[in-house]
Amino acid sequence: MVADCWREPDAGIWEVREPAQHVHSKLMGWLALDRALAIADTHPLPERQRRRWQEARDAIAAEVRTRGFDPTAGSYVRTYGSPDLDAALLVLPLLGVDPTDSHRVRGTIDAIRDRLSAGGPLLYRYPAGRDGLPGTEGAFLPCSFWLVQGLASTGRRREAVELFQAIVDYASPLGLYAEEVDPATGAHLGNYPQTLTHAALIQAALAIRDARLPPGALS
Numbered sequence: 001m002v003a004d005c006w007r008e009p010d011a012g013i014w015e016v017r018e019p020a021q022h023v024h025s026k027l028m029g030w031l032a033l034d035r036a037l038a039i040a041d042t043h044p045l046p047e048r049q050r051r052r053w054q055e056a057r058d059a060i061a062a063e064v065r066t067r068g069f070d071p072t073a074g075s076y077v078r079t080y081g082s083p084d085l086d087a088a089l090l091v092l093p094l095l096g097v098d099p100t101d102s103h104r105v106r107g108t109i110d111a112i113r114d115r116l117s118a119g120g121p122l123l124y125r126y127p128a129g130r131d132g133l134p135g136t137e138g139a140f141l142p143c144s145f146w147l148v149q150g151l152a153s154t155g156r157r158r159e160a161v162e163l164f165q166a167i168v169d170y171a172s173p174l175g176l177y178a179e180e181v182d183p184a185t186g187a188h189l190g191n192y193p194q195t196l197t198h199a200a201l202i203q204a205a206l207a208i209r210d211a212r213l214p215p216g217a218l219s
Contacts, residue, residue: 006060012024023080027064040053073111074108086125087112088146089108090146090150093154113147121147122144122181124139140179141180145200145204148160148204149200157211164208177192177201178192
């Protein structure tokens, strides 16, 4: 299905109202095919099907690198041809489309951290008012933990630890998190408790645990 449909526009991870060529969706298509091929290494698979999956996976990577990357900004963008960013692209270091030390991965992390900042350790999912819905929204907490994971996965463990500690302070008195936080007041917004936030917290903590420190550095 991925090999057949990856070229089609979609609503993206954030379910926007107007279908578009979302870079994150393309990357998830690449991921599905890449991991399916890895599974196929230990399971029977017709050679013709293997080639089809490989060709589709490689085509996605080539198109995303060409149409989904803004050389001026030095970052992957939310949709083809748009200057907008998408915090969901913080998963880039975990996929393997580009090496974790590549300028594309590091540039995307830095651009998202800068341009989608909601103050302190908080991030917005995407530029405000760009979802086709009226009103505003708070900072999306899973994105902050994804940033921690991205920093740790690209060798920036010290920054990841500092950011992680700052985000932990936003927990409720019960140690729980909603999906969003009001950047001005720290009030929890939206679904509470939010499983996605807690899952992202655990992933961030594990990424810090597994990150390697440069020689002579302190944790």
